[in-house]
Amino acid sequence: MTDPMVSTDWLASRLTDPDVQVIDATWYMPGENRPRRGEFEACHIPGAVFFDIDALSDPTSGLPHMLLSA
Numbered sequence: 001m002t003d004p005m006v007s008t009d010w011l012a013s014r015l016t017d018p019d020v021q022v023i024d025a026t027w028y029m030p031g032e033n034r035p036r037r038g039e040f041e042a043c044h045i046p047g048a049v050f051f052d053i054d055a056l057s058d059p060t061s062g063l064p065h066m067l068l069s070a
Contacts, residue, residue, distance in 0.1 A: 015046055022048040027065075 014020045022045050028034045040050045058066045 011045070023051045024048045025051040025053060027053055 011020075011022070015022075024040050024044050026036050026040065028036065037050060037052065040048075044050075053065050053067075056067060057064070058068045
């Protein structure tokens with residue numbers, strides 16, 4: 001499978017598959033002031049890892065959420 005978008009049934013049947021990794025990249029609009037990490041800790045897909053785009057973005061870029069260069 002090469003498509004990063006899958007159905008919930010497909011994912012549920014493969015949560016224990018070592019070749020499947022779920023990444024939670026939840027992000028909210030500025031001003032919503034919601035604790036992404038806290039919400040992840042409270043409720044996420046079992047085995048998922050938290051990805052914080054704000055922590056890993058390039059602060060010197062003039063564009064929001066641009067990833068750091070290699």
